[in-house]
Amino acid sequence: MVANDDPFLRLESLIDHIECSIAPQLKNVLNGDLKSAAIRMRAELKNARIRLRDLEQRSRRLAESQADAIVNSAEIIDELEETKNRLKESFRSEEQARLAAERLSSYGRILDSSDNEIYIFDARTMLFLHVNHGARANLGYTIDDLRQMSALAIKPEFTEESFAKLINPLRKGVVSGIRFTTTHRRKNGSRYPVEVNIQKSVFEQKSVLVAVVLDISERRKMEDELRGSQEKAIAADRSKSEFLANMSHEIRTPMTAILGFSEALLDQGISAEEKLQAIQTIHRNGQHLLELINDILDLSKVEAGKLEVERRSVSPSGILQDVKQLLGERARERGNSLQIELQGSIPQTIQTDPTRLKQALVNLAGNAVKFTTNGVVQIVAGCDFENQQMFFRVIDNGIGISPEQMERIFKPFSQADSSTTREHGGTGLGLAITERIAELLGGAVSVASEPGKGSTFTLTLATGPLKGAPTISRLNTSAFAETSPRELRRGGSDTIEGRVLLVEDGPDNQRLLAFVLKKAGAEVCLAENGKEGVEAALSAWKKGSPFDLILMDMQMPVMDGYAATAFLRNEGYSGQIVALTAHAMEGEINKCLAAGCDAYLTKPIDAQTFIPEVAARMGLPSKYAATPILCF
Numbered sequence: 098m099v100a101n102d103d104p105f106l107r108l109e110s111l112i113d114h115i116e117c118s119i120a121p122q123l124k125n126v127l128n129g130d131l132k133s134a135a136i137r138m139r140a141e142l143k144n145a146r147i148r149l150r151d152l153e154q155r156s157r158r159l160a161e162s163q164a165d166a167i168v169n170s171a172e173i174i175d176e177l178e179e180t181k182n183r184l185k186e187s188f189r190s191e192e193q194a195r196l197a198a199e200r201l202s203s204y205g206r207i208l209d210s211s212d213n214e215i216y217i218f219d220a221r222t223m224l225f226l227h228v229n230h231g232a233r234a235n236l237g238y239t240i241d242d243l244r245q246m247s248a249l250a251i252k253p254e255f256t257e258e259s260f261a262k263l264i265n266p267l268r269k270g271v272v273s274g275i276r277f278t279t280t281h282r283r284k285n286g287s288r289y290p291v292e293v294n295i296q297k298s299v300f301e302q303k304s305v306l307v308a309v310v311l312d313i314s315e316r317r318k319m320e321d322e323l324r325g326s327q328e329k330a331i332a333a334d335r336s337k338s339e340f341l342a343n344m345s346h347e348i349r350t351p352m353t354a355i356l357g358f359s360e361a362l363l364d365q366g367i368s369a370e371e372k373l374q375a376i377q378t379i380h381r382n383g384q385h386l387l388e389l390i391n392d393i394l395d396l397s398k399v400e401a402g403k404l405e406v407e408r409r410s411v412s413p414s415g416i417l418q419d420v421k422q423l424l425g426e427r428a429r430e431r432g433n434s435l436q437i438e439l440q441g442s443i444p445q446t447i448q449t450d451p452t453r454l455k456q457a458l459v460n461l462a463g464n465a466v467k468f469t470t471n472g473v474v475q476i477v478a479g480c481d482f483e484n485q486q487m488f489f490r491v492i493d494n495g496i497g498i499s500p501e502q503m504e505r506i507f508k509p510f511s512q513a514d515s516s517t518t519r520e521h522g523g524t525g526l527g528l529a530i531t532e533r534i535a536e537l538l539g540g541a542v543s544v545a546s547e548p549g550k551g552s553t554f555t556l557t558l559a560t561g562p563l564k565g566a567p568t569i570s571r572l573n574t575s576a577f578a579e580t581s582p583r584e585l586r587r588g589g590s591d592t593i594e595g596r597v598l599l600v601e602d603g604p605d606n607q608r609l610l611a612f613v614l615k616k617a618g619a620e621v622c623l624a625e626n627g628k629e630g631v632e633a634a635l636s637a638w639k640k641g642s643p644f645d646l647i648l649m650d651m652q653m654p655v656m657d658g659y660a661a662t663a664f665l666r667n668e669g670y671s672g673q674i675v676a677l678t679a680h681a682m683e684g685e686i687n688k689c690l691a692a693g694c695d696a697y698l699t700k701p702i703d704a705q706t707f708i709p710e711v712a713a714r715m716g717l718p719s720k721y722a723a724t725p726i727l728c729f
C-alpha cells in the first residue's frame with residue numbers, strides 16, 4: 098500500500114486491499130476450505146479494523162489539524178490585515194514624513210532666503226536648532242557654531258534670569274507672542290540693534306521658540322538722522338527766533354535814540370550845543386541801522402550762495418588806513434589804542450576785492466575794539482610771497498573767548514553768549530560773513546583766544562601773482578591817501594553847477610535830496626512820479642534845454658523808474674539818468690542798467706560821497722569826477 102496522506106484515497110486503497118485480501122478467502126470458502134479461509138478472513142478483518150482505526154485517528158487528526166489550520170489561517174489573515182494596515186499606516190506616515198521633510202527643506206530654503214533673521218531655539222534649553230542664512234551672515238557664525246550656542250549668547254543685554262522672565266509667559270502659553278527691541282552681538286564683538294518677534298511652535302517634536310528678528314540699524318540711523326535734522330530745525334528755528342529778537346533789539350535801540358533826539362530837537366528851549374549833540378546822535382544811530390541792514394543783506398547773499406567778489410588791483414596799506422580811520426574814533430571812545438603794523442614787507446598792490454577785504458577787516462577789528470576796554474588792538478599785516486597769500490592778524494587784549502564759545506561764533510546769528518548782545522550790541526552776523534568773504538578771497542579766518550587775556554583773529558587771502566611786484570615795508574600816510582578818496586572828499590567842497598531833475602515820490606527824500614543838491618549849487622526840479630518825470634524831461638529836451646542829470650527813484654506810483662527810463666530811452670533821450678533806489682540787492686543793478694540807467698546810487702545817500710558822484714556823472718570838472726559811482 099502506497100503511503101498517502103489523503104484519508105479518502107487511503108480508505109479507497111484499504112477497501113481495495115480488503116477486497117483483494119478477502120477475495121481469495123472467499124474463493125477458498127467456495128472451494129470448501131472454510132476453516133482456513135475463516136481464519137484468514139478474520140485475520141484480514143482484524144488487520145483491516147486496525148488499519149481503519151488508524152485511518153480514523155489519522156483522519157481525525159487531520160480534521161483537527163485542518164481546523165487548527167483554518168483557525169491559524171484566520172489569525173494569519175487578521176495578522177496579515179493588521180500588518181497590511183500597519184504597513185499602509187507607516188507608508189502614509191512615511192509619505193507624510195517625506196512631505197514634511199520636503200516642506201521643511203523648502204521652508205528652510207524660504208527661511209534662508211529671507212532677509213530677516215530667523216532663529217529656532219529650544220524653548221527649554223535655549224539652544225539654537227536652526228538659524229537662517231540672513232542671521233548667520235549678519236552674526237558671522239556658522240550653523241555649527243550656532244548649534245552649540247544658546248539664544249542668550251547673542252543677546253548681551255540679557256541675563257539668563259531677565260530673558261527667562263521675558264519669555265516665560267510665552268513658554269506657558271499665557272501670550273501667543275512677544276515683541277521687544279534689544280541688541281545682537283556679532284562674532285567679531287560688534288553690536289547692532291534688533292527688533293525681535295518670538296512665537297512658540299513645535300519643531301522636530303520639540304517645543305521651540307521661533308524668533309523673527311529685524312536688524313533695525315538702518316531704521317535707527319534714519320531715526321537718528323531724522324532726530325538730528327529735527328533738532329537742527331528746532332535749533333535753526335530757535336536761533337532765527339533769537340536772531341529776530343536780537344534784530345528787534347538792535348533796531349529798536351538806535352530807533353529809540355533817533356526818535357527821542359528828534360523829538361528833543363523840536364523843543365524850543367534846547368541849546369545850540371544840545372542840538373548839535375542830538376543831531377550827531379541821530380546820525381550815528383542812523384549809520385548803525387544802515388550797517389545792520391547791510392549785514393542782513395550780506396548774510397542773505399551768503400546764505401543764498403550769491404556773495405560775489407571782484408578782483409582788481411588794490412593797495413592793502415590803503416585799506417588798512419581806511420580801517421583805522423573808520424574805527425579810530427570807536428577805539429578811542431573805549432580807551433583803546435588802535436595800531437597798524439607790518440610784519441616784513443607787503444606788496445604795494447594785490448589782486449583782490451577792496452570792498453569785501455575792508456568789510457572783513459572792519460568786522461574783525463570792530464569786534465576787537467568792541468570786546469576790549471582800555472587796551473590795545475593791533476592789526477598786523479604780512480605776506481607769504483611764495484604762496485601768494487597775505488595775512489592780517491587782528492590782536493586784542495580784551496575779554497577773550499572760551500573754547501565752547503569758539504565753536505559757535507562763526508555760525509550766523511550766534512554770539513559767544515547772549516549777554517554779549519545786551520552789553521556790546523552786534524548782530525552775530527559779522528564773523529559768518531567774514532568767514533565767507535575770506536573763502537571767496539581765497540583764504541580763511543581762524544581764531545586763537547584765551548578768556549580774560551584776549552583774542553587773535555587771522556584773516557588770510559590770495560594775493561594774485563606777485564613776481565616782481567613792488568613792495569613796502571613801512572606804512573606812510575601818503576600811501577594811504579591815494580586809496581582813500583572818501584576821506585579826502587570830507588575835506589573837499591564840491592559844487593554842482595547845472596540842472597537836476599529829481600524824480601522822487603517820497604516827500605522826506607524829496608526834501609533831503611533837494612536840500613543837499615541845492616546846497617551844492619544845483620538847480621533842482623521836482624517830479625512826483627515817473628510819468629511827471631518823463632513829461633518834464635521830454636519837454637525840457639524838446640525846448641533845447643535838457644536837464645544835466647535825472648536822478649530817478651525806481652519804486653514810484655503811477656509810473657515807476659524802470660518804465661520811465663525805458664520810455665525816455667525809447668524816445669531817443671540820451672542824457673544822464675542815475676537810478677536811485679533803496680533796493681540794495683545785486684540783481685537790482687542789472688535791472689536798472691537794463692532799463693537804460695547810466696549808473697546806480699543807493700538810498701540812504703552818503704552825504705560825503707553823493708555830491709562828488711553826482712558831479713562826476715554830470716561831467717563836471719571835479720578832482721574826484723573820475724571816481725566811479727559807488728554801486729552797492
Ligand code: ADP
Pocket residue numbers: 460464465466468493495496497498506507511512513514517522523524525526527528529552
Ligand atoms: P557780533 O559782533 O555782531 O555779535 P560777530 O559774528 O562779529 O557778531 O561775532 C560773534 C561773537 O563772537 C561776538 O558776539 C562775540 O561774542 C565773539 N567775538 C568776536 N570777536 C571777538 C573778540 N575779539 N573778543 C571777544 N569775543 C569776540
